[in-house]
Amino acid sequence: MRNQSQIDSEKRTATLPFIITFVIMIGFWLIFSGKFDLFHLSLGVVSCLLVTFFSSDLLFPTGLKTDFLACWVRFALYVPWLLYQILLANLHVLRLSFHPRMMALIDPHIIEFNSHLESDIARTTFANSITLTPGTITVNVSAMGRFTVHCIDVASGDPLPGEMERQIERIFKE
């Protein structure tokens, strides 16, 4: 009896990722095909159903958290801030590479710090954000949350982890 209800609840939790994956797939299909007649739409629905059936557990491997929608909204709010940081840091590296006394200005070194971000997705976002902002490249992230980062000079490595980690912490609510 209890076993049966467990299977039922697993089925219910698996339906929502299925639907979301399908919606994402059909969205991409519509954008990429650009044809809205019945033939292409039905082809799209069939192939998206097939792909969703095979791989809906790949997009959400741990199942959905309850506040995933709010999570996406917070992530969308984070993107403009990240773009602004990328612009600032890009200008910095641009100035470095055009600077006549470049060798005197740069000071490549490797820093390490511990992050208290727990989940895989938060760590991945953090590591990719570090690599996207120029002047810093994530070399390694250990399973314990220890980040190894290569910095081009002292100024670009200074603000880590700091503000960016707080922002990501707020997105994923840890």
Add this chain to the structure above:
Amino acid sequence: MNIFITLLLICGLIFFTGGTLGILRFPDFYSRLHPAGKLDTFGLVTTVGALALYIAFVQGLFLTALKIGLIIVFVFITSPTATHAIVDAGVRAGLKPWTKPSSGEDQT
């Protein structure tokens, strides 16, 4: 609109030039990846963004512009991953990063 698009294109070209110059001028493998991986990302955003704007507002093909916009999204996901993979390969192969000769003693 055309002026704005041209400005974006010129900006992108400056970033690409800086990236190329950086690859040539920086001292070692790891520091060369900084301009290679990142200035190119931003140069791509400005040039491809200019293309998308041109196609959307001058030629009126919004769907094509949306596809071009998706290129930017995918590059933003793949570019740091690729850069990280290259750096990781360097570390695994045992390549030591270049540090300043003057500050070499107290850092190591």
